[in-house]
Amino acid sequence: MIIREAKDTDRAALERIARESFTGAYALFAVRGLRRAKPLLVAEEGGSLIGFLEGKAFRGRSSIGYVYFVAVDSRMRRRGIGRRLVGEALRRFEAGGATQVFAAVTRDNASSQALFAASGFREAPRGALWRLFRWRAFRVRLRMVLAPHEVLLVRTFTDPSPASAQGA
Numbered sequence: 001m002i003i004r005e006a007k008d009t010d011r012a013a014l015e016r017i018a019r020e021s022f023t024g025a026y027a028l029f030a031v032r033g034l035r036r037a038k039p040l041l042v043a044e045e046g047g048s049l050i051g052f053l054e055g056k057a058f059r060g061r062s063s064i065g066y067v068y069f070v071a072v073d074s075r076m077r078r079r080g081i082g083r084r085l086v087g088e089a090l091r092r093f094e095a096g097g098a099t100q101v102f103a104a105v106t107r108d109n110a111s112s113q114a115l116f117a118a119s120g121f122r123e124a125p126r127g128a129l130w131r132l133f134r135w136r137a138f139r140v141r142l143r144m145v146l147a148p149h150e151v152l153l154v155r156t157f158t159d160p161s162p163a164s165a166q167g168a
């Protein structure tokens with residue numbers, strides 16, 4: 001399995017995974033986001049696309065990354081693909097100078113909560129973005145509106161990774 005940046009020709013396969021993975025407005029936003037995300041990472045195995053991650057870097061005095069959507073083909077879950085996608089996004093955000101990476105996850109999405117926890121994310125206060133970015137937060141938050149049933153998660157690069165915390 002490889003993780004790589006998406007190409008235009010991946011679009012139809014990614015839309016299929018997005019539509020089967022999300023419902024309602026989330027499906028709409030996930031499909032729409034395929035055009036704008038950067039990075040847009042895909043997982044590919046044997047020539048088939050089996051997952052994707054939509055991210056975005058916000059640059060400024062402090063730079064942050066944001067993971068908007070991560071989805072894995074329903075037949076391929078629990079094989080470490082989500083973890084690889086998130087890990088690669090974290091690596092790219094950190095290499096690009098980000099100090100923190102945020103994600104918003106619905107409170108009842110156990111698999112997603114567990115994936116982000118396994119990737120070193122922890123719950124952040126809902127005002128964290130505002131405090132970090134002050135006025136710039138208006139711009140940031142326009143693209144990161146948190147619904148009441150969503151939890152804001154953060155991975156800070158100075159935190160030990162789950163692997164190093166376990167002494168691995």
Ligand SMILES: CC(C)(COP(=O)(O)OP(=O)(O)OC[C@H]1O[C@@H](n2cnc3c(N)ncnc32)[C@H](O)[C@@H]1OP(=O)(O)O)[C@@H](O)C(=O)NCCC(=O)NCCS
Nearest residue numbers: 021069070071072077078079080081082083111112114115
């Ligand atoms: C969330 C999602 C992307 C996880 O992808 P995945 O490839 O199955 O995840 P991984 O196999 O890499 O799992 C990594 C870790 O996350 C946790 N995890 C993932 N799915 C889990 C589940 N259903 N229940 C409990 N823990 C889970 C585990 O800790 C797992 O590590 P382990 O298998 O060693 O125990 C996938 O379930 C999915 O596409 N869901 C629908 C879309 C969605 O809700 N996306 C998230 C919101 S943006």
